[in-house]
Amino acid sequence: MxxxxxxxxxxxxxxxxxxxxxxxxxxxxxxxxxxxxxxxxxxxxxxxxxxxINRVDELSFLRKENGQLEIGALTRHRVLETSETVRSEAPLLAEAIGYVGHPAIRNRGTLGGSLAHADPAAELPAVMIALDAGFTARGPQGERVIAARDFFLGPHRTALGPGELLTRISVPSHRGGWAVEQLSRRSRDLALVAVFATVTLSGDVCETARIAVAGAGPTPIRATGAEEALVGRALTDDVIALAAELAAAATDPPDDLHAPADYRREMAAVLTRRAISRAKEGA
Ligand SMILES: Cc1cc2nc3c(=O)[nH]c(=O)nc-3n(C[C@H](O)[C@H](O)[C@H](O)COP(=O)(O)OP(=O)(O)OC[C@H]3O[C@@H](n4cnc5c(N)ncnc54)[C@H](O)[C@@H]3O)c2cc1C
CATH class of the missing domain: 3.30.43.10 (Uridine Diphospho-n-acetylenolpyruvylglucosamine Reductase, domain 2)
Structure with a gap:
């Protein structure tokens, strides 16, 4: 057609x-x-x-500024994937980018496009929620900043108004451990479920934890209950298992031809457990 x-x-x-x-x-x-x-x-x-907007060069940039990454909306996935700055300042984003489609798609696809497309199974919206990113939009009324957590309203629905476009994505730098755990039918397909986690430790005790789940609701989900179950505690197997159950309970997965809702919810728990364990090892 x-x-x-x-x-x-x-x-x-x-x-x-x-x-x-x-x-x-x-x-x-x-x-x-x-x-x-x-x-x-x-x-x-x-x-x-x-x-x-492919010739709007001012929308294509990547720099570190005031402790965060500033990324132009037209920056291609491949630029992010190969950037040492992204790897050192936002390693969760660096790892997640490698899951977006295939190299040909990452050569053309852009960060702003992935976020504005707002596919609930996509990796990058969930990463942005996990990292508390901010999105700058420009429209007929001027410029405004929208927090990632307020941006995704439903499948392929965002807070962008008529005539507004995304111009810049601000991603706070993060330290500690991180992990991406993704289940898809075939390698590099869109996720059935994916979990994105970061953890920082002070000794054995968890100082901060960020967990976001993709593919398990109409928007990416920040699993705040699971995060609260981790912070201030030693990350024993029992504590991690409880957080994984809380993350799964926060999901609202679709029941579709790709996978039943119960299966996705159960996999959200499994993947969260793995993601926290790996993030803990790297912290
Ligand atoms: C075979 C295949 C496999 C894929 N696999 C994955 C995958 O595994 N994970 C994944 O996340 N995605 C995947 N995708 C989807 C795709 O990679 C992303 O959605 C894509 O990168 C979006 O970026 P783009 O620049 O191509 O956006 P476009 O296709 O140009 O635009 C997408 C949407 O965003 C809007 N838009 C674009 N830029 C802006 C802006 N700056 N401001 C406001 N609106 C804007 C457009 O109007 C449109 O509605 C796949 C796609 C294909 C074809």
Whole structure:
């Protein structure tokens, strides 16, 4: 199938992109096209206007600033995957990126595109929730910052308003141990369930813990109850097992042709247990 007809604007600057998007509420931004182009071709989306941001160089950057990573929305997955700065400042993000599709997809796909696409099974939205990232959006009313935890509203639904586009992703640096545990039907398929964890220790005692689960609800889920069960305690097998059960209880998995809900919930517990154990070893 081919896409339904649409107007096409290739923006040369952020201002041009914002101007082109304003006034056409159903307009879509084209970044890497790895999700948008299939949706267009299957006619699952039929925008009247597509605004191509691939030549907006000011949206493509990666730098460390004030203890956090500042990443332009148009930064390709491959740039993040191969960056020493990402590896040292946000190793959870560095590990998770390798799970996004295949190299060809990571060569074109962008961080902003993955987040705006808001697939509940995608890795990067869950990573951003785990790391308490902030997203900068620009639209006709100017700029605003949206916390990652407030950004994802449902499957493929975000807090972005009409005419707004993501411009920058701010990811606080993290230290300690981390782990990604993912279950998918085939290697590098979208996750049936995935768990992203970071842990810091003081001696044997857990100082901080961050746990996010993908593929187990309409949005990525931050398992705060599980985190609270870890902080201030030695991470014994029993403590980790309790946190894993709490993480699973916080999920609201879909029951679909890929896997039944009960199976996903049980796997959320298994993967959380593994992720915390590995993060503890690395902390
Ligand atoms: C075979 C295959 C396998 C895949 N496997 C995975 C996987 O394992 N994990 C995973 O997470 N994803 C996977 N994907 C999906 C894909 O990799 C990501 O969704 C993609 O990287 C999104 O980025 P993009 O730049 O290509 O976005 P695009 O396709 O260009 O855009 C996606 C959506 O985001 C919007 N958008 C893009 N940029 C912005 C912006 N700056 N501001 C506002 N809106 C914006 C677009 O309008 C569109 O609605 C796979 C895709 C394919 C084709």
């Amino acid at each position: 081919k896409a339904a007809p649409f107007e096409y604007v290739r923006a040369a600057s952020l201002d041009e992109a914002v101007e082109a998007l304003s006034g056409t509420p159903d307009a879509r931004v084209l970044a890497g096209g790895q999700s948008l182009v299939p949706l267009l071709n299957l006619r699952q989306v039929r925008p009247t206007l597509v605004v191509d």
